[in-house]
Amino acid sequence: MGYLHSFLDRLPTDYQSLLSPRLKDPKWVHLLETIQEQEELARNTHPNSIFPQYERVFFALAATPIHQIKVILLGQDPYHSPGLAQGLAFSVPDQIMPGSNLFPSSLRNINKALTLEGFAPLSNGDLSHWADQGVLLLNACLTVQSGLPNSHVAFGWNTFTDALIQDLLNYLSGTVVMLWGGFAHKKEVFIQPERNHLILKSSHPSGLGVYKTKAPFLLPKDAGSCNHFTLTNSWLRQHNRDPISW
Template identity: 50%
Template sequence: MAAFSEKDIPEDWRLLLGDYFQTEDWGNLQANLQKEFALGANLVCPSPENFFKALKLTPLNRVRVVILGQDPYHSPGLAQGLAFSIPSHIPIHSRAFPSSLRNINKALSLEGFGTLANGDLHPWAEQGVLLLNTALSVRLGEAASHSHIGWKALVDRLITSLAIQKPNLIWMLWGGHAQSKLPLIELASDQLILQSSHPSGLGVHKTNQPFLYPGAAASCQHFTKANAWLLKHNLEPIRWVENAPPSVSQDNLFD
């Protein structure tokens, strides 16, 4: 039967989580996931060795930006353990390519970074962008199916501790679910919090803080604002698109 343990989480992140692994919450999460595995390990996305991939690819001391997703993609072959990221072999113009990534690509283009070659966001994670879902697993074909099995306690502890320990972080909160974590982040100071609609096709411009404006006339400028913040704090900007300059507009960046 599929299994995972606290040792699957890198040591730096385990230390950040403190005594979480001695709590009832951790035991409940393990028990609930074992029930899911018993229904069929192939029905759990991503596979257990990738539950904590975001933490493995982005060490604690390298985190500069946090992008919060809701849960992994529930369609076959998409979930990687990184929020919004999919395998590189999936063609951008195919029906399998998620609308959220299409709109992220549009925003990058509108901000002058160019467009992604594919939907694999490993390069972001390796530069210090923590691509964290708030539930780290899902049942195949059933969105949000693991949102109440115990991930919340782990991820909330991680978000709270990360914000308190790391000054000058950038948080991209896209959509209501990510924004529900705002009270945890606001426990700390010196954080740049960027909020907008979710980039999915259903909600990309449906709030007064749109991710994209109707007709793709403009973007929320989150990628540009993030790099401006990093430069302001003498940190290396993120190269959002390979071989593209870290373009930064100087006007109204932190309105």
């Protein structure tokens, strides 16, 4: 049970309460213990090359308490280059500026979309101000090894976050769910129509996928965007909630 307690102690109390009914299932307990054990083993085997830092793994949950959630924006796994992952999907530390070579292509295209929709571009790569306003920036896999994308998928992170997403969407109502890219689109199965969530789908904003699919994140030649930021704020106003200051 030591691994289970270690895992649960890292979760904010509101998320612990949300997930507590699942702890009656021995398979669920085993899953959490396995994730904790595998993560600790990875960090012992590869010191300083597992991202984000241990204390930042659940930062997205700490930054956006359940009662504040207005938007859920799903990523796949943390940035695998040193100095980028900070525990928030798509976000990087504030010292990484848009003109920097370290500024990820996803954030470059998010900046383009913001500008096309009439919002101010990001001044740096830190999206903490989104999280503070109720945008849950959740990666499906919460850790990664340096230089190896998706290297920790086998730990069981996706099973954990799938359950978390499902429980959140069954608990909340009127939430905006942004699904960018084919991986995120698969999470639509967790969204119950009766909960009145707004589903916004597009291609992924990364350099490889931004213009692809019938619902591109950006139109060819940057002629327009998917308008997700505008649609989100319109939805929030319609439901008497403060819009996001993107």
